[in-house]
Amino acid sequence: MSGERTLAWWLVFLGMLHGTVVFAGFFAPYDPAEQDRQNPYAPPMRLHLVDTEGHLHMRPFVYALKLREGAFDQFEDDTAHAYPLSVFVRGSRYRLVGLLPSRLHLFGVEGTRFYVFGSDAYGRDQFSRLLFGGQVSLLAGLLGAGLSLLLGLGIGTLAGYYSGWKDEVLMRIAELFLALPWLYLLFGLRAFLPLAVSPLETFFLIIAIIGAVGWARPARLVRAIVLSAKERDFVRAARGFGASDLYLMRRHILPETKSVLLTQLAILVPQYVLAEMTLSFLGLGIPEPVPSWGNLLSNLQQYSVLVSYWWMYLPALAIVPFFLGYLGLASLLRERRDGCKIERAGQGSVT
Amino acid sequence: MNPEPSTNDGCMQPLIQVENLVKRYAKRSLSGQREEKLALDGVTFSVSPGTTLAVVGESGSGKSTLALCLACLERATSGSIWLNGENIVQLSEEERRKVRPQIQLIFQDPASSLNPRWNALEIVTEPFVLQGKWKREEMVQRAHSLLEQVSLSPEFYTRLPLELSGGQRQRLAIARALALEPKLLILDEALSALDCSVQGQIGNLLLELQSSLGMTYIFITHNLAMAAHLADTVAVMNRGRIVDLGPSETVWKHSECHTTRQLLAATPGLKRSLPTGLER
Amino acid sequence: MRYVLRRTAHVLFLLIGVSILAFLFSTLAPGNYFDEMRLNPQIAPETVVALRSQYGLDRPLPWRYASWLNSVVRGQMGFSFAYNSAVAPLLLPRAGNTLLLTITATLLAWGIALPLGVCSAEQLGRVPDRLISWATAALLVIPDLALALGLLVLAVKTGWFPAGGLASVGFESLSLIHKIRDLALHMTLPVVALVLSVLPLLVRHVRAAVADVLDAPFILAARGHGIPRRTLLYRYALRAAANPLISLFGFSLGVLLSGSLLIEVVMSWPGLGPLLLEAILARDLYLVLGGVLLSGLFLAGGNFLADILLYWVDPRIRTEGHAQ
Numbered sequence: 001m002s003g004e005r006t007l008a009w010w011l012v013f014l015g016m017l018h019g020t021v022v023f024a025g026f027f028a029p030y031d032p033a034e035q036d037r038q039n040p041y042a043p044p045m046r047l048h049l050v051d052t053e054g055h056l057h058m059r060p061f062v063y064a065l066k067l068r069e070g071a072f073d074q075f076e077d078d079t080a081h082a083y084p085l086s087v088f089v090r091g092s093r094y095r096l097v098g099l100l101p102s103r104l105h106l107f108g109v110e111g112t113r114f115y116v117f118g119s120d121a122y123g124r125d126q127f128s129r130l131l132f133g134g135q136v137s138l139l140a141g142l143l144g145a146g147l148s149l150l151l152g153l154g155i156g157t158l159a160g161y162y163s164g165w166k167d168e169v170l171m172r173i174a175e176l177f178l179a180l181p182w183l184y185l186l187f188g189l190r191a192f193l194p195l196a197v198s199p200l201e202t203f204f205l206i207i208a209i210i211g212a213v214g215w216a217r218p219a220r221l222v223r224a225i226v227l228s229a230k231e232r233d234f235v236r237a238a239r240g241f242g243a244s245d246l247y248l249m250r251r252h253i254l255p256e257t258k259s260v261l262l263t264q265l266a267i268l269v270p271q272y273v274l275a276e277m278t279l280s281f282l283g284l285g286i287p288e289p290v291p292s293w294g295n296l297l298s299n300l301q302q303y304s305v306l307v308s309y310w311w312m313y314l315p316a317l318a319i320v321p322f323f324l325g326y327l328g329l330a331s332l333l334r335e336r337r338d339g340c341k342i343e344r345a346g347q348g349s350v351t
Numbered sequence: 352m353n354p355e356p357s358t359n360d361g362c363m364q365p366l367i368q369v370e371n372l373v374k375r376y377a378k379r380s381l382s383g384q385r386e387e388k389l390a391l392d393g394v395t396f397s398v399s400p401g402t403t404l405a406v407v408g409e410s411g412s413g414k415s416t417l418a419l420c421l422a423c424l425e426r427a428t429s430g431s432i433w434l435n436g437e438n439i440v441q442l443s444e445e446e447r448r449k450v451r452p453q454i455q456l457i458f459q460d461p462a463s464s465l466n467p468r469w470n471a472l473e474i475v476t477e478p479f480v481l482q483g484k485w486k487r488e489e490m491v492q493r494a495h496s497l498l499e500q501v502s503l504s505p506e507f508y509t510r511l512p513l514e515l516s517g518g519q520r521q522r523l524a525i526a527r528a529l530a531l532e533p534k535l536l537i538l539d540e541a542l543s544a545l546d547c548s549v550q551g552q553i554g555n556l557l558l559e560l561q562s563s564l565g566m567t568y569i570f571i572t573h574n575l576a577m578a579a580h581l582a583d584t585v586a587v588m589n590r591g592r593i594v595d596l597g598p599s600e601t602v603w604k605h606s607e608c609h610t611t612r613q614l615l616a617a618t619p620g621l622k623r624s625l626p627t628g629l630e631r
Numbered sequence: 632m633r634y635v636l637r638r639t640a641h642v643l644f645l646l647i648g649v650s651i652l653a654f655l656f657s658t659l660a661p662g663n664y665f666d667e668m669r670l671n672p673q674i675a676p677e678t679v680v681a682l683r684s685q686y687g688l689d690r691p692l693p694w695r696y697a698s699w700l701n702s703v704v705r706g707q708m709g710f711s712f713a714y715n716s717a718v719a720p721l722l723l724p725r726a727g728n729t730l731l732l733t734i735t736a737t738l739l740a741w742g743i744a745l746p747l748g749v750c751s752a753e754q755l756g757r758v759p760d761r762l763i764s765w766a767t768a769a770l771l772v773i774p775d776l777a778l779a780l781g782l783l784v785l786a787v788k789t790g791w792f793p794a795g796g797l798a799s800v801g802f803e804s805l806s807l808i809h810k811i812r813d814l815a816l817h818m819t820l821p822v823v824a825l826v827l828s829v830l831p832l833l834v835r836h837v838r839a840a841v842a843d844v845l846d847a848p849f850i851l852a853a854r855g856h857g858i859p860r861r862t863l864l865y866r867y868a869l870r871a872a873a874n875p876l877i878s879l880f881g882f883s884l885g886v887l888l889s890g891s892l893l894i895e896v897v898m899s900w901p902g903l904g905p906l907l908l909e910a911i912l913a914r915d916l917y918l919v920l921g922g923v924l925l926s927g928l929f930l931a932g933g934n935f936l937a938d939i940l941l942y943w944v945d946p947r948i949r950t951e952g953h954a955q
Contacts (some may be wrong), residue, residue, distance in 0.1 A: 180923065192912075281776060300780055
């Protein structure tokens with residue numbers, strides 16, 4: 001079935017994207033906290049194959065940066081010396097997936113700093129910060145989405161299965177959560193929580209807030225499924241054999257929610273990553289020096305940075321391939337589910 | 352139009368005795384108003400073991416509600432259902448759970464009564480799994496013998512319901528229903544959705560099972576011809592009440608009840624609409 | 632009329648419920664908010680004392696909520712510690728600016744999305760539909776933060792639009808026509824950013840809803856009667872799709888209000904967004920509360936209007952109402 005193959009390719013694509021972020025230490029040439037005060041706001045450096053004298057080099061190389069005559073923040077290539085690019089180099093220490101210590105990096109340049117995406121005010125390599133920042137932002141999005149879905153599943157199942165006043169109360173509360181525009185709700189929650197805490201604490205705080213804000217919509221969807229599944233004859237039949245409520249929920253009703261939950265996951269993760277980015281961009285999220293896609297963009301709020309240093313904008317586009325991957329996955333999953341429904345309806349309907 | 356309270360040969364205790372069963376549904380319409388629906392309005396009858404009672408009536412007469420109440424899947428508002436000397440209407444939820452396996456329900460639409468994601472073997476084994484009294488091999492063995500009893504050959508064991516025909520699905524449902532050795536089997540329009548010839552086959556299967564296992568059936572249908580041929584006793588329902596009750600022959604040939612006469616009149620030529628292959 | 636009353640009661644319930652929830656949360660939150668306030672050098676000790684007596688800051692929660700509610704009813708909405716004034720006069724002008732932006736963006740976005748969606752639905756699977764679908768997909772994957780910043784860069788580089796703010800220097804001295812032109816220029820970028828961020832969502836759903844309706848037999852019958860294409864699409868199909876579209880409207884309003892928060896901050900548009908951000912950083916409790924609840928009021932108000940519109944457009948809702 002070509003539908004399955006498309007899904008598989010899409011998952012491979014997403015997997016590769018996530019792989020570069022998970023193994024950020026390997027793909028990034030430098031440590032994200034490493035500063036180089038000699039080269040603040042350095043522009044992205046280009047790889048050359050042919051030097052200024054017209055010679056073709058075997059390996060691609062870069063020129064070091066030197067300050068332009070008379071300017072204090074403009075750089076140009078120092079064509080005096082060509083520094084070749086190497087692959088699989090030994091560089092700064094890092095921990096692979098946070099566990100295994102390693103010093104192996106995919107690529108690097110000996111003798112000068114190689115800024116793929118330029119550097120920031122402290123001379124930190126933006127490319128490396130982008131990859132490491134992705135770890136933070138993506139993880140926040142994934143965990144936040146997971147929390148929302150877990151809450152939504154639990155509350156939706158309870159409301160749908162035990163209808164009556166419990167259902168009414170839970171759904172009214174859900175309505176309250178949906179009554180505010182989500183970003184205002186997020187800000188409201190953020191406002192009442194301590195502002196100046198450690199990056200790790202902020203990280204979990206953000207995940208908790210983002211997750212707690214978004215449970216209402218998944219809960220409604222789950223509830224609808226549970227309501228209809230509860231009335232299905234095979235659930236009644238199982239009750240006829242003495243099944244308990246817990247058994248029915250576990251074995252018959254919850255499996256029906258699987259596809260909706262997967263689709264919701266694919267939709268929510270990019271939204272939640274964006275939520276983290278928004279919070280961090282405005283200074284309410286992950287604080288310095290830990291990089292996240294949001295706080296990498298935060299100095300763009302300064303007019304001068306926005307105007308003069310275009311490469312600082314690049315992290316804003318970092319999320320685009322991920323969005324593409326997740327949203328594509330979501331629409332594929334949705335198509336599959338709608339296709340299945342039509343199939344099943346055709347088979348079982350009588351009179 | 353006075354229904355006779357019970358009809359049996361006088362020498363056997365009824366298996367199940369229903370007295371003045373009332374079921375009210377409270378519904379909330381979209382506007383938030385409460386509506387009450389009276390589905391059963393004082394139903395009284397009894398069934399002797401090893402016999403078949405047919406319950407006939409038009410849609411909305413309360414037949415399916417009666418089935419659900421008897422199977423302990425819905426709780427009646429008032430009245431009593433006597434089984435083994437207990438009034439199951441008044442039992443607690445825990446106790447009702449224990450009683451349920453004794454009365455099994457076969458639904459009209461076999462496709463919806465079988466979990467579409469499970470295969471035949473899993474479906475038939477489920478009752479055993481739920482009771483939790485047997486080891487894995489024993490459960491599989493019992494499942495196999497049940498499937499044999501309903502003439503489903505081994506090649507179908509790993510098939511999903513949508514890979515089976517209507518008749519096969521119904522056999523599967525019957526096999527599952529027999530798993531916990533129920534005393535009473537309620538068939539809620541169980542044959543209505545099947546093709547004519549298949550109806551005959553399943554009908555025969557049911558009769559065989561009745562004679563070999565001594566099953567008691569309550570057969571709910573709107574097909575009078577089938578009721579006429581399969582049942583010993585017939586109850587006619589209209590708007591939640593039993594308006595006519597008696598032995599098959601009596602009801603069909605000599606009934607004075609208005610509803611019964613109407614139903615009979617609407618069924619042209621009883622003999623002609625017999626499902627093929629159905630024998631007594 | 633009964634419908635209107637019911638909907639109004641619903642809105643009130645929502646607002647009160649949300650305010651209670653917000654109040655509850657503000658106290659359950661870890662960390663002593665009010666101690667921080669006392670340590671804050673910006674807040675004079677007299678203010679703290681005054682607040683304590685006026686708002687019962689160390690009284691139990693129900694008392695505090697009641698006094699805040701009282702203050703809302705009296706038109707003050709609590710007290711801002713950072714600005715040393717009642718909250719309402721701080722919020723209301725900002726709220727007006729946010730509404731200006733959001734309403735313009737809503738009208739524009741729907742004005743573009745409806746024809747695009749209808750066209751897409753009509754030409755389902757063919758070239759125009761594919762083009763529109765690709766374009767919306769491309770827009771969908773660009774986050775609104777990137778869009779806003781990108782537009783800002785554009786503004787700065789080309790100089791065609793002012794890079795932020797509401798009005799130019801010397802605004803008061805301009806004639807009316809020039810004032811309007813100046814305002815429009817300042818509004819362009821934020822509105823464009825908002826519209827672009829919500830457009831893909833709208834177009835997709837309009838397309839789906841109208842495509843569903845176009846499948847219905849009554850459309851075929853109408854076509855058979857010779858009803859012209861445009862009437863068919865807009866008067867028949869769109870009307871039948873009114874129900875899902877109007878709930879989409881409510882949803883889009885929430886998305887637009889959220890979007891406006893971010894875009895106002897990025898583009899320095901003096902709306903609720905930047906004020907709320909400041910209030911959060913300054914730990915200004917009542918200002919935060921007021922801002923958040925005001926946004927809820929706008930959303931509820933918008934949904935209310937949408938419900939009224941639905942009532943007017945969809946006869947089924949009317950008959951359901953009368954049947955009671």
